[in-house]
Amino acid sequence: MNRTVTALTVFALLALSVSPTIAANQRQRISQEAQRLSMDDVKSEIAFGREVAAGILGKYPLYRDEQLTRYVNLVGKSLAQYASRPELNFTVGILDTSAINGFAAPGGYIFITKGAIDAMDDEAQLAGVIAHEMMHVAQRHIVKEMNIHGTEASPAAGFSRVIGGATDVVKVAFVKAVDGAMDILFERGYKKQDEVEADTLGTVLAASANYDPAALVRYFEKIKGTEAKETTSLQKLHPPFDERIEWIRRAMEKNGLAEAANKTGKGRFNEAVRKKS
């Protein structure tokens, strides 16, 4: 009995000393997470992304077909239901250019070129491309690289200060961050790891919304043979198609998506883009 009492006493002392530490760590972790993505962070991300989106529309004009725009938005919003950013209103625009490409601005602004849509065979391919761009947004690739927060923790942050009587220095930092985002989108491209993430998570996202997970691979296989001038910018800003196809196939295998027989939505796509079946 004495031994039991001693053991219990030691255990009790241990529990009393460790539990508060764990509890404190837990509180700290929760607090760090809250700091990492607070409501202000998200608002700043959206407002920042809105400026970048306006910049993209300064590079390429908006393709003004309300019916087609509504259709690509329905595909985007259907996908967004399965993404990890329910607080964002994803909006998809079509850019009036024959170049084949897609862009994502922070906060939920996605752009697909008319050239890309014309090169697609079905809705699953459109969903695959939108899902890829959506994952750049959801994973906050540009936001992280530009160090945008709602707090005053970074040089480009303190977004509220930029607006509410900001100093010129902060304002210049913000404008620089927008320029930096445009540089990633049109000159440098994302980091390779970010592209891998967007391709692989995008494939899982499209499959979660019941689209054919192999659609993006089918699309890349098709545009590989497209006239060079239409894919120059896409190829300059992304890793080679064969490499991307390979890591998407590996992700499909790993996640058990290889045998999934999901929808392509060819009929609805053809109807929406006014192609003949």
Place this chain on the structure above:
Amino acid sequence: MGKTTLFLIALLVLPLTVFAADSVYIQSVKAKIMNEPNFKSGEVGVANKGDKLTVTEKGDGWIKVSSASLSGWVNKLCVSDSPPMDKIALVTAESANLEEKSRKRASAMTSAAAARGLSDEDRKRLTEAGKADYRALIELERVGAGISKADVDAFSNQDVNP
């Protein structure tokens, strides 16, 4: 060792296990809970947006979770450490009156300010230089805002050809 002793030990261990356990929240509208960390392993059940699940194991791209009613693997894509936020809409030029009112309250000032982006003067300068098109952006946002949740549900559930 008697039952009382075991009970005392259990009481002491309980706080440790509770604090050590991580939780995740479902962010997507629905999330499939699978038998194994892949989508072909068979579905154990479905978790809904906002559900809090206890993490019991972490894998590559997948997390093993449990709740009172189910246990299985969920893809990381669907979860986050924090509860899902409501949709966040920014104050736009169309709601300038609201913005003006909110400016009078100190607590709302930051939000209203953060929502405005660059100043009108900055935007005018960028537009004139052909570096941005805010009019096109507003047009696009209007199309997006015109789509309701019911529209999305009807679109998602529509029976389309394979």
